[in-house]
Amino acid sequence: MALLPEVKKDYGKLKNFVNGEWIEPETTKYIDVENPATTGKIGELPFSTKEDTIKAIEAANEAWMEWRETPPITRARYMFKAKNIMEDHFENIARIMTQEMGKNIDEARGETRRSIENVETAAGVTSLMMGYNLEDGAAANIDEEAIITPLGTFGAIAPFNFPAMIPFWFWPYAVATGNTYIVKPSKQVPITWNYIMEILQDVFPPGVLSIVNGSHEVADALMEHPGIKGISFVGSTPVAKYIYRHCAENGKRVQAQGGAKNSLVVMEDAVMDRTVANMLASFYGCTGQRCLAGANLVPVGQKAYDAVLPKFIEGAKKIRVGYGLNETTNMGPVVSGDAKKKILGYIEKGVEEGAKLVLDGRDIKVPGYEKGYFIGPTLFEDVTPDMTIAKEEIFGPVVAVIPQDTLDDAIEMINSSNFGNAASIYTQNGRWARDFRYYLNVGNLGINIGIVAAMSYFPFAGYKDSFFGDMHGQGKDAINFFTDRKVVIMRWF
Amino acid sequence: MVYDEASLECEFEECRTFGSVIRFALDLEITATSFYEQAKNKGIAKGPVSDIFTSFAKDHAKRKDLLEHTRREKLNEMILEPISEIDNTKYKPELQLLDRLDEKNVLNQAIEIEEKAAAFFSDTSVVAKSLLAEVARIFIKMAKENQEKISKLKSVQ
Numbered sequence: 005m006a007l008l009p010e011v012k013k014d015y016g017k018l019k020n021f022v023n024g025e026w027i028e029p030e031t032t033k034y035i036d037v038e039n040p041a042t043t044g045k046i047g048e049l050p051f052s053t054k055e056d057t058i059k060a061i062e063a064a065n066e067a068w069m070e071w072r073e074t075p076p077i078t079r080a081r082y083m084f085k086a087k088n089i090m091e092d093h094f095e096n097i098a099r100i101m102t103q104e105m106g107k108n109i110d111e112a113r114g115e116t117r118r119s120i121e122n123v124e125t126a127a128g129v130t131s132l133m134m135g136y137n138l139e140d141g142a143a144a145n146i147d148e149e150a151i152i153t154p155l156g157t158f159g160a161i162a163p164f165n166f167p168a169m170i171p172f173w174f175w176p177y178a179v180a181t182g183n184t185y186i187v188k189p190s191k192q193v194p195i196t197w198n199y200i201m202e203i204l205q206d207v208f209p210p211g212v213l214s215i216v217n218g219s220h221e222v223a224d225a226l227m228e229h230p231g232i233k234g235i236s237f238v239g240s241t242p243v244a245k246y247i248y249r250h251c252a253e254n255g256k257r258v259q260a261q262g263g264a265k266n267s268l269v270v271m272e273d274a275v276m277d278r279t280v281a282n283m284l285a286s287f288y289g290c291t292g293q294r295c296l297a298g299a300n301l302v303p304v305g306q307k308a309y310d311a312v313l314p315k316f317i318e319g320a321k322k323i324r325v326g327y328g329l330n331e332t333t334n335m336g337p338v339v340s341g342d343a344k345k346k347i348l349g350y351i352e353k354g355v356e357e358g359a360k361l362v363l364d365g366r367d368i369k370v371p372g373y374e375k376g377y378f379i380g381p382t383l384f385e386d387v388t389p390d391m392t393i394a395k396e397e398i399f400g401p402v403v404a405v406i407p408q409d410t411l412d413d414a415i416e417m418i419n420s421s422n423f424g425n426a427a428s429i430y431t432q433n434g435r436w437a438r439d440f441r442y443y444l445n446v447g448n449l450g451i452n453i454g455i456v457a458a459m460s461y462f463p464f465a466g467y468k469d470s471f472f473g474d475m476h477g478q479g480k481d482a483i484n485f486f487t488d489r490k491v492v493i494m495r496w497f
Numbered sequence: 498m499v500y501d502e503a504s505l506e507c508e509f510e511e512c513r514t515f516g517s518v519i520r521f522a523l524d525l526e527i528t529a530t531s532f533y534e535q536a537k538n539k540g541i542a543k544g545p546v547s548d549i550f551t552s553f554a555k556d557h558a559k560r561k562d563l564l565e566h567t568r569r570e571k572l573n574e575m576i577l578e579p580i581s582e583i584d585n586t587k588y589k590p591e592l593q594l595l596d597r598l599d600e601k602n603v604l605n606q607a608i609e610i611e612e613k614a615a616a617f618f619s620d621t622s623v624v625a626k627s628l629l630a631e632v633a634r635i636f637i638k639m640a641k642e643n644q645e646k647i648s649k650l651k652s653v654q
Contacts, residue, residue, distance in 0.1 A: 094569055110516040114574025278627060281578040289577060322581060324513055331516040334579050455575045 008329045010103050011096045011199075015047035018194055018217050020056060021201045023063035024210025029056040029217070037195055040106040040337040041327040041376040047104075049194050052218035057186075057225035060214045064157040064184040065231045067211025072154050072182040076130045079180050083127035086176075086207050090120045093203045097168055097196060099329065105167050105193045106336040106377070107290045108328035118460065119172040119200075122478065125460040126176035132483045133181050142493045151490045154182030155233040155257075158486060159226040161188050161247065163239045164339050165293045165399075167196035173464065173477035174236040178486040179213060183233070186214045188222045192339055227251050234258060234485065236477065238295070240397070241423075241469045248472035259473035259485055261465055263397040264425030267300040267418045268454050269440070271411070272307040274430035279452070280315045286428070286454025288323055288381050291338050292401040295470075296426045296448065296455050300387075300394060301405045302414050309407050313385075320363055320381040320403075326370050337377040338400055344377040347400030351382060354393040354404070359384040365401060389417050397423070411436055415443050424467030426456045447471060512583040515628070518621055519568045521585055522636075525614045526561040528590070530554050532610060535595055541603045546653055550607070553646060560639060571631045582624055588617035601654070608650050615643035 017034065019026040029052040037047040071079075090097070097119075098112035107115070126132075133152045141148030158178045160171045167190065175185045189197035194217050201215045216222050226232050227250045234257030237247040244262035251258035268283050286298035301316070303309035328336035338344050348366055355361055365380025379401055387394050387404040394404050408414040418427050428450030429440040437451045447466035448456035458464040463476035475485040512518040533554035536542045542550045590613040593606060622636035 091569075108514065108516075110514050110572065110577050111574055113516070113568065114572050114577060117569065117572060118574065281627075282576070285576065285578040289574075319579065319581075322513075323579060331520050332511070332513050334513055453575065457575045 007327060008099060008109060008331065010329065011100050012046075014045065015195045015198070017048045018050060018198050020050075020052055020060065020217060021205060021215045022060045022211075023067070023214070024205070026205075027059075029053065031056065031218075035191065037104060037193070038340065039103050040339055041370075041373050041378075043341075043375045043377070047195050049191055050217050051191075052216050052222050054221055054225040056218070057216050057222045058229060060186050060216045061157060061226070061229050061231045063211040064186055064214055067209060068156055068184045071179075071184055071209060071212050074182070076133055076180075076182070079182065080127045080129050082208055083123050083129070083176060083180055086204055087120055087123045087127065089203050089207065090116075090123065090200070093199075094120075097200060100199050101167050101193075101196045102328035102336070104195045105164060106328060106339055107293075108333045108336050109331055111290055112328065115166055115169045118457075119169045121460040122169075122172040123176045125479065126180040126482075129180040132480065133487065135489070146493060146495045148491065148493045151492060152181075152483075152487045153490050154487055157184045157186065157232055158234045158236070159186040159188065159232050161223045161226065161235060161237045161239070162190050162197070164190040164192040165290065165295070167193040168200060170238050171197060173238075174482060174486075175213065177478075177482035179208065181483060181486045183486050184212050184214075186216055186226065186232075188216050188218065188226065191217075191219045223247075224250070227256065228254050230254075232256060235260075236485070237261065238477075244472050257485060259465065259475055259477060260471070261295065261477070262470050262472065263399075263423060264295045264297075264466060264470050265299050265395065265397055265421050265423045266297060266426040266428070267302050267406075267414070267421075268298040269302045269304060269408075269411070269414045269418075269427070269429045270308045270312045271304050271429065271431035271433065271436055272311065273432045274308065274312070274452075275432065276311050276315055279430040280312065280319050282452070282454045283316060283430070284319045284323065287403045288320065288335050288401045289455065291335050291379070293338060293343075293399050294455065295466075296457055297399075298428070298454050299398065299402075299404065301403050302417070303405070303407050304411055304414050305409065313405065317363060317383060320383060323381045325368055325378055325380055327373055327376070335381070335401065337373075338379055339377070341377055343399070344379060347379055347398055347402065350393055350396070350398045350400070351402060354384050354387070354391065354402075357391045357393070358386070359391060359393060359404070360386040389420070395421065411439060415440065419443070419445050422469040425470035426450065426466065428452075428454045428456060447476075512585055512621075513580055515572060515577060515580070515632075516568070518580065518583065518625070519564055521588070522617070522621075523561055523564050525588070525610075525617060526557045526564060528592070529557040529610050529614065530561065532592075532595075532606070533557065536598075536603050536607075539595055541595060541598055541600060543600060546600060546604065549649060549653065553607070556642070556646075560642075563635065567632055567635055571629055571635075573629065576628055578628055580624055580628070583621055588613045588620075590614075604650055604654050608647055611643045611646045611650065615640045615647065618643065
């Protein structure tokens with residue numbers, strides 16, 4: 005099938021959107037943005053400086069009071085307008101995402117939908133932000149109330165794996181509640197968010213929503229500047245720890261989402277055909293680069309092992325790898341040459357440590373895309389929980405099969421991980437499902453579903469080393485993160 | 498493919514993703530719309546058949562819009578599972594050049610188009626049911642509409 009057309013072949017040199025205008029950053033340092041399927045250059049990202057970032061912060065601070073004084077119902081109307089524009093550009097957003105990140109077009113369309121859903125949820129700000137009061141709450145004739153108020157300017161430091169969606173876990177809630185916002189997109193996949201900013205550029209008053217492209221210097225400037233009230237971050241655990249610590253040192257609110265090592269547990273009574281199809285989507289969807297992707301496949305007991313493994317391997321062999329703009333592609337490339345190298349290193353490590361490489365995706369060739377950063381579906385058997393590939397986040401299409409004798413053993417193994425992002429169980433047994441839900445220390449838990457991606461009106465974050473902070477992304481947690489409660493006690497003489 | 502004005506664009510033989518299922522469905526609708534419009538414009542379909550073709554062309558254009566809406570609104574990336582049971586070759590109608598068709602044959606061609614589409618939407622709804630229940634419902638409705646069209650076409654044969 006012919007490829008879907010790319011929106012553009014080259015998006016040129018990116019600029020920053022500050023105070024309602026696209027401006028050239030002061031920096032002279034640029035890096036190429038690549039299409040991971042073709043390895044061709046599709047744009048140039050500036051490494052904006054601290055001064056570039058401060059300009060954006062000052063403009064956002066300047067815009068804040070007027071935006072704060074804009075009534076919530078009016079702010080909601082801005083969100084409706086943003087939603088409608090996003091709908092008009094739905095397909096372009098998805099295709100750019102595929103072009104720069106590699107995920108297939110269905111996944112990109114799904115991500116675009118989820119981005120819009122967060123705008124829709126945030127548009128309910130008039131209800132979500134409502135405070136509370138109690139007549140005679142303090143004493144007779146003395147009333148007490150709690151008002152929910154915005155704080156100022158916030159920022160997002162975004163990862164590569166969801167080029168559009170992840171800033172949407174944050175900015176719609178921040179802006180709808182009366183804050184101003186600065187997004188720093190991933191340096192690997194900045195084009196999607198620059199496109200989104202371009203289509204939304206006339207929606208909000210100048211300074212309300214801004215974008216600063218770059219790398220560490222931008223992130224540090226956001227974390228250190230007193231004009232920023234809080235930071236939302238998604239990425240690896242070591243960086244999440246740094247962000248958490250650095251924001252705390254600078255007196256900021258922070259929600260820092262880290263890495264994951266998610267286990268999918270299969271019980272002997274699972275509906276195997278449905279289970280296998282769902283697990284394939286979890287392990288190999290987005291080429292394993294979701295923080296909610298399955299990583300360890302855990303059959304409980306020999307019967308489950310015998311029932312699930314052959315079907316899973318058969319299914320994995322049928323996964324069609326290619327450029328995501330071909331609508332028949334099941335799995336695209338990984339995001340970059342560095343990512344590919346790192347994943348191949350983990351596969352080598354698995355072999356060295358004695359795991360049995362049953363499906364080897366290292367040498368896959370995709371006709372027409374020979375230079376692309378492709379890795380085929382990979383699966384290891386005979387993996388023990390102490391092996392590197394069982395413990396560390398690989399972030400690629402690599403499955404480690406780690407059988408366990410009982411459900412209790414599986415729960416113990418999962419709970420012993422440093423990560424606590426997600427886990428799933430496949431079973432028809434309510435008691436097993438209940439025990440799994442009750443005893444597991446993870447933030448997102450699936451029962452017969454392998455990608456436990458909270459909808460926009462539910463909170464999203466993991467436990468343990470998968471999350472540093474208190475309030476999660478999305479939903480009411482996001483409203484709380486971007487607002488404070490002001491208690492007023494009133495007495496009238 | 499002999500009917501280039503309304504030839505199916507799909508070159509792939511298997512639908513393995515939600516996107517490719519919708520793409521094939523869109524191509525079926527585009528083909529049907531084009532076929533009915535051209536058969537009428539070329540004067541092959543006359544009288545009551547012409548009226549039916551006008552109405553069917555509009556219906557298929559609306560269904561294309563519905564499919565595009567479905568692709569945007571009903572897709573949930575959480576359950577984008579690979580699809581493996583849909584062989585498109587079974588559902589491609591055998592198309593013939595309109596200029597070679599008289600009114601009787603053009604009706605047969607229309608029935609062929611509707612039958613293949615009915616089979617596609619009916620079979621695919623079973624697969625879709627396990628993935629995206631809302632999509633399954635739409636496909637079942639579309640298959641039913643194809644069957645109704647077949648009955649109407651047969652009534653004027």
